[in-house]
Amino acid sequence: MKILCLYVLSGNGHLVPARTMKIELEKLGHEVRLEQVFDVLKMQLIGKLNRIIWREMLRHSKTEEMIVGGADHSNAISFLTNFCLRHRMKTLKAYLDDFPCDAIFATHPYGSTILSEMIKVMGLSIPVYYYATDVFFSPSSAISNNLRKLYIPTEEGKEWVISIGQDRDKSEICPFPLQQNVKDSPRMSKNEARTKLGLDDVFTVQLNMGGEGLGSLALLDALAKKDYEIQILVIGSIDKKMQKKVESIKRTAGKNVRIIPTGFVKNVNEYLFASDIVAGRLGINTILEAFYLKRPFLVTELVYSVKPAAQYIEKYGVGWNCNQDVPSQVKVIDTYAKDAEKLAKMDDNFGKIPITYDAGLFAKQLVKDIEEYKKNT
Numbered sequence: 122m123k124i125l126c127l128y129v130l131s132g133n134g135h136l137v138p139a140r141t142m143k144i145e146l147e148k149l150g151h152e153v154r155l156e157q158v159f160d161v162l163k164m165q166l167i168g169k170l171n172r173i174i175w176r177e178m179l180r181h182s183k184t185e186e187m188i189v190g191g192a193d194h195s196n197a198i199s200f201l202t203n204f205c206l207r208h209r210m211k212t213l214k215a216y217l218d219d220f221p222c223d224a225i226f227a228t229h230p231y232g233s234t235i236l237s238e239m240i241k242v243m244g245l246s247i248p249v250y251y252y253a254t255d256v257f258f259s260p261s262s263a264i265s266n267n268l269r270k271l272y273i274p275t276e277e278g279k280e281w282v283i284s285i286g287q288d289r290d291k292s293e294i295c296p297f298p299l300q301q302n303v304k305d306s307p308r309m310s311k312n313e314a315r316t317k318l319g320l321d322d323v324f325t326v327q328l329n330m331g332g333e334g335l336g337s338l339a340l341l342d343a344l345a346k347k348d349y350e351i352q353i354l355v356i357g358s359i360d361k362k363m364q365k366k367v368e369s370i371k372r373t374a375g376k377n378v379r380i381i382p383t384g385f386v387k388n389v390n391e392y393l394f395a396s397d398i399v400a401g402r403l404g405i406n407t408i409l410e411a412f413y414l415k416r417p418f419l420v421t422e423l424v425y426s427v428k429p430a431a432q433y434i435e436k437y438g439v440g441w442n443c444n445q446d447v448p449s450q451v452k453v454i455d456t457y458a459k460d461a462e463k464l465a466k467m468d469d470n471f472g473k474i475p476i477t478y479d480a481g482l483f484a485k486q487l488v489k490d491i492e493e494y495k496k497n498t
Contacts, residue, residue: 125226126153128232131229141299142252162209206238225249225250232251234267252295253278256405257432257433259271275476301480303393327392339447341370344451346375349459351458353381355367356384397464417440419441421445437473
């Protein structure tokens, strides 16, 4: 079969699962194209503006919550859908003539909601699927009963989308599409991982700045003043301006504090194994990877769509929500740095999380439904 995987480039949250599913679908023998929605519809300028606005909102979390939360309770998606119905039907038809796909799999509502409406108007028999990348939540813009299925990895997420209008029979729980390098990662002890990475074998906090490098350094600045042994790994995209800030904090750090700016790393699994606690702006891929490798997450910043994820962390006792509260963040680090047994006791909680991590299984679930659709149409 031919399958079109669509994403929107606003951070890695939408790209990573789309790319992961492409890899798994190709393993099953299918032809897959990975495309950004704005490229398919020849709306690159809007795509660039969307990315710029998204980045600016992440810099100002309170503004982000007001704007994104407001948009989520409006019919903003309808405006863009109507624009595409008026001005991009020929564009989509030309693309589908070039790549006559059997199904469309999207990780952003711009791909699922808009294209499912366009395909319905065009009278084409192409099932459109949406994967809810927020895992515990989905924006109202993703709700569309033109979809063949809305996939989401948690029961809480499924009940949420149903409560805001998605048909129950079109809502289905799926495995989380964990990246292969994390899923297949050989298990390591903290000592083994630290030795391999050339790190000291002391209490280690991973401060995750995200793929866009837009996180805050406030916690790093506070931890730099500690008088006990602690190692802080600053992971993620770090531009020159942020690098200077990190180096400045590092120069004034206490003698027992080790600050190591690693930047963006591909072997994220090894750095997770080396860490005692992962801290930072809450990103869904990062937190699920931490769950899978049994590393508690300290939330330092929240954006609108991941608030339910923070609640989930606390519900299962696998982390702490200290959104923009640096003193509380420091207190958590102090407490667990000085009590290894207390931290070890959290390990059992990860096994209670009812999430399946398997992109290959998700790919098979998707293919099975596409085949069922084709058989009945």
